[in-house]
Each structure stands twice: as structure tokens, then as C-alpha cells.
């Protein structure tokens with residue numbers, strides 16, 4: 001019985017249960033001839049090796065799946081935190097600033113005859129107005145209201161915001177239709193697109209860029225390109241070390257089994273291509 005339950009070949013490649021001179025238990029066939037025996041050993045070794053490779057592959061798949069889930073959970077958690085900050089800005093800070101503005105206005109009305117004081121109050125009101133504007137813009141940057149409606153409406157809103165706030169125009173196009181993706185992946189892609197567009201606005205020296213999206217064979221492709229100053233790809237290490245934006249994107253995208261490809265040269269613009277598999281063998285975080 002023991003013979004049946006033991007593996008034919010041990011871990012170190014040795015033949016298992018049969019030892020020289022061991023009698024053959026009843027029910028088992030006679031030992032094979034020498035070449036046949038050798039062939040059996042080889043077959044058994046091959047089989048065991050394949051089983052081990054299979055097990056390793058399964059472990060690797062499970063681990064990369066886990067990494068994917070963690071990355072998505074992180075993106076979700078980050079977005080939730082942004083939403084929370086945006087709510088504080090919108091619900092608390094902006095209300096307080098508005099109240100301060102009404103108070104200043106009412107004091108100004110009462111001091112109509114005191115011109116120098118009225119001028120100072122007008123100046124204070126202007127500063128409060130500017131603070132309200134900044135707080136509004138910040139809360140929209142942190143948590144675009146359209147994100148709940150999906151990636152494309154959020155991008156459209158972002159593009160509009162770039163035009164209004166920075167005079168930076170983005171030509172945005174989608175080739176075909178995009179698949180339904182989890183909220184966590186949506187957040188991750190949105191954060192990456194926003195960073196790449198911010199980079200184009202900040203670093204390219206141009207006032208326009210292009211954003212293209214498409215899906216091909218289970219992979220979402222996002223391309224952000226500009227015709228600006230570009231940079232030397234041989235200096236990529238130093239370039240990436242300058243800020244946290246590109247590093248953050250490439251780390252997250254790699255964890256998703258995706259890629260960030262950069263094509264650029266000094267004076268020749270920059271093209272950032274994100275390739276992100278959107279499906280998952282297991283259920284993604286929603």
C-alpha cells in the first residue's frame with residue numbers, strides 16, 4: 001500500500017519506493033527492462049517538473065492578482081481621501097468664507113461715509129473672493145463631480161477645467177468604445193491621466209496637448225502627447241527623481257501588469273503611453 005501512495009520519483013530526482021532487492025508486492029507488474037526503466041524515470045521526472053512549474057505558475061498568478069487588487073484598493077482609498085478633503089473644502093471652508101464675505105459687505109455698507117476704511121474692506125472682500133475661487137478649484141481638482149458618472153465624463157470635465165483654469169487646451173478623443181471598468185480602476189486611470197496632463201501643462205512649454213484612449217484585446221491604451229520641449233530619455237532616472245508624479249504612475253501601472261512607455265527627446269515633444277490590462281481573473285474591487 002505504501003508503495004502506491006509514494007511518488008514514483010523523489011524531489012531530488014531519485015527513484016522512490018523500489019530499492020534494490022525489494023520484492024515486488026502482489027498486484028504490481030514485473031520491473032521493466034533497463035532502457036524502459038530509464039524512460040519511465042525520465043517520464044516521471046518530467047511529470048513532476050511540470051507539476052512543480054504549474055504550481056509555481058499558479059502561485060505567481062495569485063500573487064500578481066493580489067498586487068493588482070492592492071494597487072486598486074490604494075487608488076480607491078486615495079480617491080476616498082480626496083473626496084473627503086474636497087467635501088471639507090466645499091462644505092466647511094467655502095461656507096465660512098462666504099459668511100465672512102457677507103459680514104464684510106454689511107460692515108462696508110454701514111461705513112459708507114468712511115472712504116479709506118471702505119477701500120480697505122473692498123480689498124479684503126476681493127481677497128475672500130479669490131480664496132473662495134481657489135478653494136472651489138481645489139475641491140474640483142481633488143474630486144471631480146463627474147467621476148461618479150464614469151471615466152469619460154470625468155475626463156471631459158477635466159479637459160474643460162484645464163482650458164478655464166490654465167488656458168491649456170486638450171484635444172481629447174476615444175477610438176471605439178471603452179469597456180465597463182471597476183470604480184477603482186477608473187480612479188487609477190483618472191489620476192494617471194490628470195498627472196500626465198498636468199505635466200504637459202507645467203513642463204512642455206506649450207498650451208495644448210492631445211489625449212487619446214482606446215481598448216485593444218483586454219488592454220486600455222492611454223496616450224498623452226505634446227509637441228513641447230521634451231527631455232533626454234537617457235536622463236530618465238534623474239528626470240523621474242525630480243518629482244513624484246511619473247514615478248507614482250509607473251509604479252502603479254506596473255503593479256497592474258501594465259506599462260508606461262515614454263517617447264521623447266529634447267525639443268521633440270513627449271508622448272506617454274499607458275497600457276493597462278483592464279480585466280482580471282478574479283473579481284476586482286468595485
Ligand SMILES: Nc1ncnc2c1ncn2[C@@H]1O[C@H](COP(=O)(O)OP(=O)(O)OP(=O)(O)O)[C@@H](O)[C@H]1O
Nearest residue numbers: 199200203204230239240242243244245246247270
Ligand atoms: N510633458 C513633459 N514635457 C517635458 N518634460 C516633462 C514632461 N512631463 C514630465 N517631464 C519631466 O519629467 C520630470 C518628472 O515629472 P514628474 O511628474 O515625476 O515630476 P514633477 O511634475 O516635476 O513634480 P510632481 O509631479 O511631483 O509635482 C519633470 O520635472 C519634467 O522635467
Ligand SMILES: [Mg+2]
Nearest residue numbers: 199243245246
Ligand atoms: Mg508631475
